[in-house]
Amino acid sequence: MGRISEDTQARNEEAIRAAMDRLLRGNLSPGGKCDLRALASEAGVPRTAFHAEKNRDGTARPGPYQHLAQEFERHLSALRGAGSVPDPRTAQIEKLKDFKRRALSQIAAQHLEIERLREQAAAVGNVGRLPSGRSGTAPYRSCS
Structure with a gap:
């Protein structure tokens, strides 16, 4: 993901927090789940922005919104622990x-x-078994 301005990042973080609030309250799209994919979709940001990225030299650096993903997961775990599953x-x-x-x-x-x-x-001994019918025949005669 290329560099974004501080203003754009602030707007995105605001959108993510608003989407996080909606999802955690249970306002899910039909067939949707309460997970990072839904959060990214609701906020209009790429899902990869929630995960660590690699520098050119191979070292890891946090994604621009990784802290929000961790916050979302903590809130979600707390809700699940309390028995309130969104x-x-x-x-x-x-x-x-x-x-x-x-x-x-x-x-x-x-x-x-x-x-x-x-x-x-x-044990009582006064209960008998009914005779079994022959295969393919009805147990009773026809009424006609």
Whole structure:
């Protein structure tokens, strides 16, 4: 990225901070995520400006907005740690994981209940099994 004026850099930083605020409040574009790519897109700056760059001699130097990327990641981590996730897809995934856990728990409980009832029925001894139908035939005669 070429050199930019201090005025342009200040305007870009202001745009990044405004975009950061919007994203962290959950104002995401449809299908968007709360990440550096979305931040760069919302602010209208190149994503590479958030990462370290290399000088011609191979030494690293911070990107012009790397400090803002780090600030954004800290805020995002704090929100996730507090259970307030601004990314609706992540929240949906968490809800689906919880639903799966509850469903598996219910299935396991129902399976145990079925096994208990089968054992109880076998212990009583007065419950008989229904005859199995021949394959390809209905268990009952036709009504017609």
